[in-house]
Amino acid sequence: MTTPDLTPSGADHDVVVIGAGPAGMACVATLLAETSLTVGLVDAGHGAGGQYWRQPAPVPTPHPGEPAPRRAGLHHDLATFHRLRDALDRGAASGRLATRFAHHVWSVTANDPGPVAEGGFAVHVVDRSGRPGDESTSTITGRALVIATGAFDRALPFPGWDLPGVMTVGGLQALLKAGDVAAGRRVAIGGTGPFLLPVAAALAARGSTVVGVFEANHPVRWLRESRAVARNVGKLGEGAGYAATLLRHRVPLRPRRMIVAAHGTDRVEAVSVARVGRDGRPVEGSAERHTVDAVGVGWGFTPQLDIAVTLGLRLTRDRGGTPVVEVDRLHRSSRPRVYAAGETCGVGGAALALVEGRLAARGVAHDLTGADPASHPAPGPDGVAAVRLGAFADAIISAHPVPVGWVDALTDETIVCRCEEVRFGAVRAAIEAGATDARQVKQLTRTGMGWCQGRVCGYAAALLSAGAPGEPDERLIGAPMPLGALAQTDDQHDAM
Amino acid sequence: MSEFDTSFDFDGRRVPFRPGQTLGAALVAAGTTAWRTTRLEGRPRGLFCGIGVCFDCLLTVDGHANQRACLVVARDGMTALTQEGTGHDDT
Incomplete structure (x- = not known):
């Protein structure tokens, strides 16, 4: 990885995106396509894709004659994944995108005052790409921050x-x-x-x-949500495909x-x-x-809110009572220049996460390129899709x-x-x-x-x-790290 | 005989892996479901969440305790050990 040129503000990047699942990938691809902003992308995984498009760790040297993995049919909508990954690869080749995979975020601090003159964010990471014992820490700064950290079971x-x-x-x-x-x-x-x-x-x-x-x-619960379901026939087709597979295998x-x-x-x-x-x-x-x-x-799933809670973002609850990040139509959180997309602002699946990632990118673009911060650009077709898919997500939560x-x-x-x-x-x-x-x-x-x-x-x-899901805990260290790695953190960026 | 020529050592036993697999995936593929005993009751544990959240799948890798088997990518010649309790001598 090469050190990117600093932005005029002194930050490493205009935007740091945390999470390279569908929401983060769509956000980065949109930023690359529709703006000239520089982007840093951080993910704990060994490559882009998140849990939805999870891939094996890349193999440094190909092993000829080895049996090919039998992963056919495991991933949905791989065409979208490949298109987004290609966009990210082109962004990295052009120098506008720096990716850091196998990097675990352990804290995020508001960089005020700090090296970023206008205020911004410092993302503290542990590099786990090497062998156990070889971990090292570093800090990535950005003028804006997109939280796309997904959810867990x-x-x-x-x-x-x-x-x-x-x-x-x-x-x-x-x-x-x-x-x-x-x-x-x-x-x-x-x-x-x-x-x-x-x-x-x-x-x-x-x-x-x-x-x-x-x-x-029971599936009969779906009937109560018929309006949201009827407007999302494509999503039903996905479920029907799985049902057919189950029938074929007599499950x-x-x-x-x-x-x-x-x-x-x-x-x-x-x-x-x-x-x-x-x-x-x-x-x-x-x-x-x-x-x-x-x-x-x-x-179901619990959104990964550690960073949102650390930054004091205002939370709201989804239809099932689960705490999620409160965002506006362009996925701005309650804190200026912090955005959330995907499951962190409500579990809704990959299709919704893709739309939200694009909307967040437009929120970032609007805010960082000098437009009147009080004006709200029209969310456009993605805004309409977000409402439709959001209603479907609500229906799923209500039915389950x-x-x-x-x-x-x-x-x-x-x-x-x-x-x-x-x-x-x-x-x-x-x-x-x-x-x-x-x-x-x-x-x-x-x-x-x-x-x-x-x-x-x-x-x-x-x-x-x-009797209800609680407020998420603030966790001082969002990811465990070896004490040796903690000891070598730069004092100036030390959050402790 | 395994279909892969890459392997790591687990408690003195050779475990083959497909390059790119995690230690946890290779262990499960080899029929091993537990590689840790709990601190208080000595109960066996292995993979649970599979994505680095739950810390149930801890083992000791090349002398480093408390490594999550679901995250550590297997490398040829690695040595992994069942972890008992905290993984340190103070248990």
Whole structure:
């Protein structure tokens, strides 16, 4: 990587985009095509694509005669991915784009006052492109910042979910996309939401037996959202394609079912699946048992808000009550020159993320090229598409709530916090002692205090204690880093 | 015999990998689902989130503890070890 020329303001780049998934890629490609601004793009992955277009790490030297990965059919809309990646490659070749892959952002600070005279942002990163032990830190500055950090799977505890072989559906998908590996030969998929389908279809196409897709809700809920659905027929076609794959591989789609337990001693060997009644609770005596060697669970997604919270951006809630970044039609946040696109401002899938990335680019262009900051350019066709796709995202969220009865599956012995090994009995005792949110549960039980900083159990802890998703925690260090790397950080950029 | 000629060492065992795979993907492909024991109860853990969020898949790589198997790209000749507890001697 070469050091880019500094902008007149002294920043490394006009714009720093964090996240190279669909939203970040679309934002960068639009900035390159429609402006003359310089761009820095940072992502923790080994290349562009994010989770949606996740690719294997690039191989330095080709190995002739090696079997080709069997990833056909895994990725949706690869043509768009290739078009955007080509645009990024051209931007990098022209010197206007500097990419930093395998770089983990651990903090972002407002650079005021700092090397950027007009104010701006310093993005602090750990370079993990080398071997373990070779990490190094650096800082990237920009006049404007686009947060496109995506989302991660939302998990809920159930007995046995800590057994090896039980994973999130996103984890199963990442194994397939990046590693060409099916996590098991007999797999149960459970939770709620449309993402269960492509994962089950990909596993079936890869040769695994999917014993069932256990969707806690029922497709009939879609009828209540008929207007949003009717305006997004293309999105339905995507779902129909997966359904056809599942039918071809004889994968049973089982609505109103949920996985209530995983069984095994040192790894998962079976699951119990219960019928979900109209009251949203598992029906007593309805449990059936399936022998499996892998399980995928997912209850939707949690937007990755660490940077947004660190910068004090105003949040709002999506239709399901999940905190998301509040943005205007051009994806400006509450803080000048900070923008958010994609799942960080509401989980809506790749098609919406692409549109939002383009809108954010136009917001940046408008604000940085001297236009009257109070004027709002017309969002155009992308603005219309964002409204339409946003309505579809709302419909999905409304049709796929977490059923209230998920707690019925818990026993006092069920692990809630995987890192600190806190059981439901301890969490329940804390709530009975008066804890009314996830923070108080954490103080009393250490739930959410471990390695993952509550990213996995925080949602469950909030539902259990407050009955709703909580405000995201401020995490001083957004990504773990070796102390040696922390010690070599430049004092002038030190956020601590 | 494996279809790949690249491999790393896991607890004294040779694990083949396709170039570009992570340690976690190669271990799962080789039928290994756990490579860590928890600090308090010594329970086995392996991949859970698969994308670097959950820290369940920690192992020790070339002497460096607490590496996420789902993120570390396998390299020929690497040495990976099951991690017990914190991965340091103070457990």
